[in-house]
Amino acid sequence: MSKKCQLTGKVANNGYAVSRSHKRTKKLQKVNLQHKKVWLQEENKWVRMLVSTKAIKTLTKIL
Template sequence: MAKICQITKKKSNNGYSISHSHVKTKKIQQVNLQNKKIWSHTKKRWLKLRISTKAIKSLHKLSIEKL
């Protein structure tokens, strides 16, 4: 399964790890994904989602009804 947030569509980010001698090596910054059950008022059932922690914090602002 791909490491993508189902609500915000966040995915991994490419970056560099820089040593003291300024040698750059590539690294991947993964998204902090969590499995969460959320109640849907329109569907009247629980939805099992794999969402980022940033989406969990701002869940009341985001609309999950478009899923």
């Protein structure tokens, strides 16, 4: 299973962790993904999706 939101397409972000001495090491900022059951009107059934929390907030706002 990939680390990608199935609705928005969000993926991990590359960045740097900066120490006190200002040394930089590469760091991966992962997406906050959660499993969510979503109702599909067309197929008339529940589907389990891997979505980001931002997408969940948008879904609850719309519905």
